[in-house]
Amino acid sequence: MAHLWTLLLLKQSLTMILEDAVKKATDVRQKVCEWHSPEELKELLDLELRDSGEPEARILERCRDAIRYSVKTTHPHFFNQLYAGLEPYSLVASFITDALKPSLYTYEMSPVFTLMENAVLRKLIQTVGWEEGGDGLFNAGGSMSNMYALNLARYRHFPEIKELGNSAAPRLAVFTSQECHYSISKAAALMGIGTKNVFVVPSDKRGKMTPSALEEQIESVKSEGGVPFMVNATAGTTVLGAFDPIDEIADICEKNKLWLHVDACWGGAVLMSNKHKLLMKGIHRVDSVSWNPHKMLMACLQCSAFLVRDKTHLLQRCHSARASYLFQQDKFYDLSYDTGDKSVQCSRKPDAFKFWLMWKALGTSELEQRVDRALTMARYLADEITKREGFRLVMEPEYANVCFWYIPPSLRDLPDGPEFQEKLHNVAPVVKERMMKKGSMMVGYQPHRGQANFFRMVVISPQVSRQDMDFVLDEIHSLGKDL
């Protein structure tokens, strides 16, 4: 049995974690971050690893410091990424996972989590609307899920590539919008497809892929001897939160016999909402979907589902290596429960559990309400931006991304033109620096399509209120009004 001191150490640490990393970290009166430069922080942390160990009390101090100087992503004023907030049930599942250290190779190793993953996948597949079912896996992040889609699409078109490699195949081409996530391009590089064979389809003003442009590009690639095999549509783009028109893209893919993948890592949550699911109209027609419940649905990091409509074990056939020390064929149970060979990973964490437990606790109805509530809040923020002097929307939001410029008083009378744009471009980085150093909030910004830097607010957590939205705008003004 674990030594008594082990249990005492864990008990003490957990008390501290609850106090510092949960209670304080989510307290709106506390800082989101305590900024230090890398040089300062190195000194504060004493990072060096030495021959002798340190006493327990010192280690607890170090834990306290690690928490203190970390960004509080569960803080109500953290809006910097596409995830935020604290979901207590999911956190409990994380804690259990850590203590048990399971790994999802085989049913005998992870009976409970194998079945839970299966149950969550089935429910997600049902939500997507594939009436005949499908297959899937939880992955270490959405980038990996998107890579799986590319690999399955390639394998369906050219199964011989698995053995012979890309040099035995024609030049393959994948299509995705200019607003898509960078993981498509990273995957193409890694997979030997090549980033130049990722054809970037223009999007319209709202950030949605233009179907006619997609059709033209497919024709043009074909005429140059390239072989189209997949289209990636995005449901909820990273910056603008735009939804590509899946139904129209599906028509084009059917016509051209192309695999249609939807990167719904960020936007998939609308499928939980009867009010908003039309944003993904046509999703039941696609071949595969990436969907990260750790984003809008607030499961703990990481929780990334990859879903595929195929029912012919494509996932298994595409990825399997049949290691005999793990996937013995003379076992005493139904081997279809050994899911490990579907994955490119060997050890794999039971991330589905973090979603399963919160879903059990909240029910589908509460998940739906959360999504609706977040989008209402985004709407409120956009309205406030429209009303306030010195704020300007980049566009009307249709999802939870609210993109806007803050125009300091000194720029308000300048006519739009290169000088104004250049000055405006410098505002967001300075405001960001000031909010970080003050620790009052974290909101992202970026340049985008040649436009001046703008803020991207992302509204997720049900713990966030209208007051918090007002705070963000007040604070940006207060930090930037002298610029």
Next chain:
Amino acid sequence: MAHLWTLLLLKQSLTMILEDAVKKATDVRQKVCEWHSPEELKELLDLELRDSGEPEARILERCRDAIRYSVKTTHPHFFNQLYAGLEPYSLVASFITDALKPSLYTYEMSPVFTLMENAVLRKLIQTVGWEEGGDGLFNAGGSMSNMYALNLARYRHFPEIKELGNSAAPRLAVFTSQECHYSISKAAALMGIGTKNVFVVPSDKRGKMTPSALEEQIESVKSEGGVPFMVNATAGTTVLGAFDPIDEIADICEKNKLWLHVDACWGGAVLMSNKHKLLMKGIHRVDSVSWNPHKMLMACLQCSAFLVRDKTHLLQRCHSARASYLFQQDKFYDLSYDTGDKSVQCSRKPDAFKFWLMWKALGTSELEQRVDRALTMARYLADEITKREGFRLVMEPEYANVCFWYIPPSLRDLPDGPEFQEKLHNVAPVVKERMMKKGSMMVGYQPHRGQANFFRMVVISPQVSRQDMDFVLDEIHSLGKDL
């Protein structure tokens, strides 16, 4: 601030987790697993996700059940995989990570964990013996680290592949031993290299790659128009725990200008031991190393380091996509601390922290002692096997894998031959089934190189004693003596 009920829920859950998933799970008097068939377990767990949520007390019950029916990988009688045992400091770091939900894209998002990762990588690089330093990253598992090695090696030889894909390059060839991990082949499939371009080099009787055979294969591939670009050597093979002769392989790689990667996911721990590090003689000469501290060094799952000797930002150049919304170039701090673009993942967990904290607490000296102790224990087990009637070593161990057959009394008088081998082959699966159903322990078995199924014992945890080793042998006899 988190609601009071959230804190109460977490407190209650943590008390339960400490009791059930730590104390009970590591209690030798408890079962390692409580076996149920998938059908039975589905009923016990009530997996369905419904519209309405469930009350908190019911959710706590569900947590208790999830723990109860899970395999206890921290139990002293769990020897089924290449990881085991409970490392309390590392577990504390896991808990902190879960509560804080950090992600390692940028310094501003994860200041503490970026610096800690850096500190651990530098220390590991020093341990490997790259005097001029190097670069690296923690990954979601060793399979991904091995894939990174393939990608860097390919990129160094043919940087144009990143843009143009493999079809613009000659047929690339990678070499690895017949005993290597299956991730090499999975990576080759995914990366468009093709599994048939993974050339399997024979190993000697002890499972070590035969350097002369490697040389012959390289020549033969070249003569057929293939282009060798990488050799993967294994330090600590999965089944036998064999170490490929790195120094001799490095000579061959230097001569042929090939990237030399060492998959030391399992065996890397010997580098901590002055007594045993000779097993990896020549490691300072290689180009890259995969090393999983979550295996022999007992960091919590997952903790997988990828190290590369290159100092020209190869990792960054090979993997970067320069997403402008994440890696803005007008930030107010030194951008070299934004490590996210070195990775193929987007969200990435701060796994180095789990190793950093335990290393701080234990010191290098204690880590060394643990490795030495585990290998002494493996030696003890091998000696016992040699002494006992009915047990036969597959080979003398040089690392922590002890491979052996159990020969039930009924087979002991049979002459070696097809009949004996066939009967022997059926012993391990039945013993395994019985131990699972009894829940007394978990030990792996596999067929290997045409040999009858044998057990593979893996000794890791310092919580394991000679008594536990004796127990394993007694229990196997007791479960299998009637066969």
